[in-house]
Amino acid sequence: MAPFGKIYTYPQNFRATRALVVAAINGLEVTEAENFTMGVTNRSPEFLAKFPHGKVPAFEGADGFTLSEGAAIAIYLARSGPKAAQLLGSDPKTSALIDQWVFFAETELVSNVMTAFATTIFKIIPFEEAKFNQVAANTERAVKRLELHLQGGKKFLVGDSVTLADVLVAGPLFAGTTFFIDAEMRKDAPNVVAYLQGLAALPEFKPLGPLSLCETRTKP
Numbered sequence: 001m002a003p004f005g006k007i008y009t010y011p012q013n014f015r016a017t018r019a020l021v022v023a024a025i026n027g028l029e030v031t032e033a034e035n036f037t038m039g040v041t042n043r044s045p046e047f048l049a050k051f052p053h054g055k056v057p058a059f060e061g062a063d064g065f066t067l068s069e070g071a072a073i074a075i076y077l078a079r080s081g082p083k084a085a086q087l088l089g090s091d092p093k094t095s096a097l098i099d100q101w102v103f104f105a106e107t108e109l110v111s112n113v114m115t116a117f118a119t120t121i122f123k124i125i126p127f128e129e130a131k132f133n134q135v136a137a138n139t140e141r142a143v144k145r146l147e148l149h150l151q152g153g154k155k156f157l158v159g160d161s162v163t164l165a166d167v168l169v170a171g172p173l174f175a176g177t178t179f180f181i182d183a184e185m186r187k188d189a190p191n192v193v194a195y196l197q198g199l200a201a202l203p204e205f206k207p208l209g210p211l212s213l214c215e216t217r218t219k220p
Contacts, residue, residue: 015070016057026081101165127220150191
């Protein structure tokens with residue numbers, strides 16, 4: 001397999017590992033760039049010449065094509081291999097349903113989980129109880145929405161096979177369940193837990209790491 005490209009990122013960044021899952025499903029060889037240091041590499045003139053905003057993850061193709069924004073990278077990789085129709089949908093309605101969950105992942109899950117990360121793990125956002133509780137409430141509401149959709153033991157969000165929707169939703173959930181989406185939030189979401197366990201068993205989802213279900217929420 002010829003190298004398709006590489007991703008610049010810091011360790012365990014689910015916005016990057018989601019793209020690696022898509023690449024694995026689509027049979028593309030994509031690796032993490034070596035010797036990347038957050039706050040150093042992405043501020044260097046060489047990096048900024050390719051990615052002017054300095055954000056990660058950032059993708060550089062073997063052909064020199066460059067792209068930033070995690071969801072955009074995942075979509076590009078989904079379009080670039082033999083399973084594009086499976087990942088993105090083969091008809092307008094299926095594609096629209098996949099898009100619906102892709103946007104749901106970014107607006108309802110990524111934004112809240114990353115805020116919780118920044119407050120509790122990275123500690124780069126000052127703790128404000130009211131705001132943190134709102135983030136928790138937003139996340140719980142999103143989990144309940146998924147639980148409703150997954151009733152009946154659905155294995156995938158759209159159709160009978162894994163799509164981009166599953167990958168982009170799984171990323172923040174795999175990360176969130178390690179420290180934030182605790183047993184209390186999960187108690188009324190057995191279908192969501194079973195759904196994540198099913199995805200975790202797929203070899204292509206290995207870049208997301210093991211599914212770890214925390215009992216109690218990490219406090220700021």
